[in-house]
Amino acid sequence: MDLTHETLVEAAKTWGLFYLIGFSLCVLVYTFWPANRERFDRAKRNILDEDDQPWT
Amino acid sequence: MPELLHRKLERTAIGFVLAIIVAASVGGIVEIAPLFTIDETVENADDMRLYTPLELAGRNIYIREGCYACHSQMIRTLRDDVERYGPFSLAVESRYDHPMLWGSKRTGPDLARVGGKYSDFWHVAHLTNPRDVVPESNMPAYPWLARTPLRLDDLGSHLRTQRSVGVPYTDEMIDNAARDAFGQAVPDSQQASGVTERYGEETQVSAFDGVTTRVTEMDALVAYLQVLGRLTKAAYRNTAAPEQPPNPND
Amino acid sequence: MGQLTTRERELAAAILVALAVVGIAMAAAGRADPLGVHGAIVLLYSMVLLFLIMSTSFGPAPDPSRVSRYYDDPIKVGVAFTLFWAIFGMFFGVWAAAQLAWPSLNFDTAWASFGRIRPAHTTGVIFGFGGNALISTSFHVVQRTSRARLPDQLSPWFVLFGYNLFCILAVTGYFIGVTQSKEYAEAEWYADLWLVIVWVTYFVLYIRTLARRREPHIYVANWYYMAFILVVAILHIINNLTIPVSLGHAKSYTIWAGVQDSMVQWWYGHNAVAFFLTAGFLAMLYYYLPKRAERPIFSYRLSILSFWGITFFYMWAGSHHLHYTALPHWVQNLGMTFSVMLLVPSWASAGNALLTLNGAWHKVRDDATLRFIMMAAFFYGLSTFEGSFLAVRPVNSLSHYTDWTVGHVHAGALGWVALITYGSLYTLVPAIWKRERMYSAALVEVHFWLAFAGTVIYVFAMWNSGIIQGLMWRTYTEEGTLSYSFVDSLLAMYPYYIARAFGGLLFLIGAVVATYNIWMTVRGVPVAGGERHDDIPLAGPLPEGAATRPAE
Numbered sequence A: 001m002d003l004t005h006e007t008l009v010e011a012a013k014t015w016g017l018f019y020l021i022g023f024s025l026c027v028l029v030y031t032f033w034p035a036n037r038e039r040f041d042r043a044k045r046n047i048l049d050e051d052d053q054p055w056t
Numbered sequence B: 001m002p003e004l005l006h007r008k009l010e011r012t013a014i015g016f017v018l019a020i021i022v023a024a025s026v027g028g029i030v031e032i033a034p035l036f037t038i039d040e041t042v043e044n045a046d047d048m049r050l051y052t053p054l055e056l057a058g059r060n061i062y063i064r065e066g067c068y069a070c071h072s073q074m075i076r077t078l079r080d081d082v083e084r085y086g087p088f089s090l091a092v093e094s095r096y097d098h099p100m101l102w103g104s105k106r107t108g109p110d111l112a113r114v115g116g117k118y119s120d121f122w123h124v125a126h127l128t129n130p131r132d133v134v135p136e137s138n139m140p141a142y143p144w145l146a147r148t149p150l151r152l153d154d155l156g157s158h159l160r161t162q163r164s165v166g167v168p169y170t171d172e173m174i175d176n177a178a179r180d181a182f183g184q185a186v187p188d189s190q191q192a193s194g195v196t197e198r199y200g201e202e203t204q205v206s207a208f209d210g211v212t213t214r215v216t217e218m219d220a221l222v223a224y225l226q227v228l229g230r231l232t233k234a235a236y237r238n239t240a241a242p243e244q245p246p247n248p249n250d
Numbered sequence C: 001m002g003q004l005t006t007r008e009r010e011l012a013a014a015i016l017v018a019l020a021v022v023g024i025a026m027a028a029a030g031r032a033d034p035l036g037v038h039g040a041i042v043l044l045y046s047m048v049l050l051f052l053i054m055s056t057s058f059g060p061a062p063d064p065s066r067v068s069r070y071y072d073d074p075i076k077v078g079v080a081f082t083l084f085w086a087i088f089g090m091f092f093g094v095w096a097a098a099q100l101a102w103p104s105l106n107f108d109t110a111w112a113s114f115g116r117i118r119p120a121h122t123t124g125v126i127f128g129f130g131g132n133a134l135i136s137t138s139f140h141v142v143q144r145t146s147r148a149r150l151p152d153q154l155s156p157w158f159v160l161f162g163y164n165l166f167c168i169l170a171v172t173g174y175f176i177g178v179t180q181s182k183e184y185a186e187a188e189w190y191a192d193l194w195l196v197i198v199w200v201t202y203f204v205l206y207i208r209t210l211a212r213r214r215e216p217h218i219y220v221a222n223w224y225y226m227a228f229i230l231v232v233a234i235l236h237i238i239n240n241l242t243i244p245v246s247l248g249h250a251k252s253y254t255i256w257a258g259v260q261d262s263m264v265q266w267w268y269g270h271n272a273v274a275f276f277l278t279a280g281f282l283a284m285l286y287y288y289l290p291k292r293a294e295r296p297i298f299s300y301r302l303s304i305l306s307f308w309g310i311t312f313f314y315m316w317a318g319s320h321h322l323h324y325t326a327l328p329h330w331v332q333n334l335g336m337t338f339s340v341m342l343l344v345p346s347w348a349s350a351g352n353a354l355l356t357l358n359g360a361w362h363k364v365r366d367d368a369t370l371r372f373i374m375m376a377a378f379f380y381g382l383s384t385f386e387g388s389f390l391a392v393r394p395v396n397s398l399s400h401y402t403d404w405t406v407g408h409v410h411a412g413a414l415g416w417v418a419l420i421t422y423g424s425l426y427t428l429v430p431a432i433w434k435r436e437r438m439y440s441a442a443l444v445e446v447h448f449w450l451a452f453a454g455t456v457i458y459v460f461a462m463w464n465s466g467i468i469q470g471l472m473w474r475t476y477t478e479e480g481t482l483s484y485s486f487v488d489s490l491l492a493m494y495p496y497y498i499a500r501a502f503g504g505l506l507f508l509i510g511a512v513v514a515t516y517n518i519w520m521t522v523r524g525v526p527v528a529g530g531e532r533h534d535d536i537p538l539a540g541p542l543p544e545g546a547a548t549r550p551a552e
Helices: A005-032 A034-046 B002-036 B053-064 B079-085 B120-128 B155-164 B171-175 B177-185 B192-199 B217-227 C006-030 C034-055 C064-068 C073-101 C114-146 C155-175 C189-211 C220-239 C258-293 C300-314 C317-322 C329-341 C343-357 C361-366 C368-390 C393-399 C403-432 C441-474 C486-523
Strands: C242-244 C252-254
Touching: A005 A034, A005 B002, A005 C300, A005 C329, A034 C300, B002 C189, B002 C220, B002 C258, B002 C300, B002 C329, B053 B155, B053 B177, B053 B217, B079 C441, B120 B217, B155 B171, B155 B177, B155 C242, B155 C252, B171 B177, B171 B192, B177 B192, B177 B217, C006 C034, C006 C155, C034 C155, C034 C189, C073 C114, C073 C155, C073 C403, C073 C486, C114 C155, C114 C189, C114 C220, C114 C258, C114 C403, C155 C189, C189 C220, C189 C242, C220 C258, C220 C300, C258 C300, C258 C317, C258 C343, C258 C368, C258 C403, C300 C329, C300 C343, C317 C329, C329 C343, C329 C368, C329 C393, C343 C361, C343 C368, C361 C368, C368 C393, C368 C403, C368 C441, C393 C403, C393 C441, C403 C441, C403 C486, C441 C486
Parallel strands: none
Antiparallel strands: C242 C252
16 A cells, blocks of 8 residues: 555545535534434423522 | 443443544544655755754753743744744754744744854853843843753763654764763863764854853753754755855854 | 542552552652652652541541432532632743743742743643633533432542642643643653543543433533543643653653644644633533523534534644644645634534523623623633634734734633633532522622733733734835844833733732632531532432433
8 A cells, every 4th residue: 555645635635525524414414303302402401400509 | 121221321422432533533633644754745955964962952951941932943934034034944954853842932033043143152141141132131041051060971861762753863873972962062072073973064062151171051052052953954955045054153 | 538438448548559659669760850859749649648548537437328419529629729720820820921021030040930930820720720620510510410420439539639640740840840842731751641541530430420320311511521531632642652761751752753743732732722721611611601590501402513513623723823834735724724614613602602691681790600601602702713813824924923822822711711610610619518609799790800801901912912023023124124123023012011911910819819709608608408409319220201300
């Protein structure tokens, strides 16, 4: 395998980009997956349930 | 059932960890991995010499005193940088620098090519009290350097460690490290000739701090400052800069 | 440490004896080398802790009911460490700033000269103050959001005291001339190795707590803490790969050279900002802001998107510290592009925080603690915008090497990191000490205005000096020669250096006020009944459908 500076730079410039797009897609799908809505809403509210506040 | 659920939960945490590693590591790998092969693209410099043991010791004092916090050693490819400090820095010039001292802040001026610009005497006076020579300066004074003898006995192991990280010091250089450090700071001694034999004719042998009876930390630091930018002339060759490297004998 | 079981005490004693032996070995191997001094410090540190463990070991057995409560004792000690390091680090910051205006303030002593106290300032503030704040709040947040107690009682103490030993070794090292010269990673090889051990323990502890959680979903604050722990581990190990001169030398040489070293260093340096000073503190934001405002976060989905954005983009941005240098051009461009893109997730986080407060501005007006958090989010937005701006190559050609960078860092460090930390502490302290409220709301108010004024004065002074400096360096006369010598530009800086020291002093006074206020809070009277019945972990196996049930 011929690992020159040019091949590495090229890989960085091409595969790096594909990787970035793929990764963003996965994150977007996870975030907006309808079935996840409920768990996110619960997580958002649940930390307020237990009273860990200063009691002013 | 709870047992099974518990295991599943644990797996999510681990999967999550893996996802963070995958997301976070790629940027570094993509940026840094190609630099492993950087040698192929770094400019060539056949005349590149190594730091002498005295200069290396001075470099370590430069590090110890945190000089890098206020002085950069990296002239950028900008017109005002080049006109103020000299030809822009090349990658090859810091090829043997473990660690690099490019710096990030210029509270004081850039030092990448300070070697040879001032006399040894000026440097000693300046380091002892900067305001004696530059009244406006806010640089700390380093009076203890001239008082502190330089530790010579372990310079060989310093050179050996440098070789283990890739700096091509020879066995002869390692064996004579302490002698060479002494000889470079004491021009009349019999050890002096060995320094130029091993490190090249251009090596500056001088009583840097003006005292020839002993080798102090001041000797080492001034020797280092005087070699900055003068390990190779590559920067003067490969650029359009008309300048010549400064010569202290002029 | 009163809750430690006999078994845990024995283990702790064994670890401390082992550490003491390491200290003796270091002292013996190092002798006159600074390593010897550090060996003595390690020995002393472990002996003091050993004495503490032994002197309480004949007390009554720990209360078996402790497992039904959260384990907060290490957090309390962590808060004390945080406050100590804040004053220590900021004091050295003010001193270093004053030395730039009046250089004789080091009294010609080696240990107090600028080059040595500057890393003491940065390490004291970033790792001492910031690190202890992150460790303490992470122990608090992970227990509450997982509704589970920490899995054991020994490893949190090991993490806390081990981490502070690292900080002590690092800072004392600079005074006696031990440094790697890598900015924000100055500690030498043995301290770095020790930190790896501590950090792995921290990671395992965090994962074990998460694995015990009773909530099916991992709350987003924990994501940020996890990213902080994980990525800092990766960065720390790679940047600190060195070979010591010998086992008796404190000095080591990094395996990286020249241009590689510069890229590794700033990849580390910038991501230390990202994952130490941003991700971890965003975790605080995502927990303490909703808690204090008593409102859920504006958009949970947005917080997930910005999490992955920050985790991904930041790792590419480091090379913007090396514009116009000998680093290959394409790496510089890559760094610039990703730095600009980074603005999107950063502003998403800042906007998410500010929108959470929308509709509750009366609380921000009345509650100085919430105002700390709000102002932190504001400064976060400001400094991330500035960061992306400064990463653009032509802008960077003016700003780099000047005080503008210093001003930018402090807009982040004072305005974002310190303000969010104090906002979190003012929320956390009454909660874990079971106090009704802080000792004095007026002193919180005083602290807020001192901190805010100090930050603004500091940042404006540095913006001015940085831009003036940058412009003076590049100004040409009509004949085409440089107009100003370097000394001319230095002379123009003095008024700003004095203003900067004054701004820093205000901030330091604020930190002292906070410490006094927290001390008086701790000395105050606990709430009647000892604890709130609802601040306990859920016990027993998870029943069917428990996830949808509100916590008890």
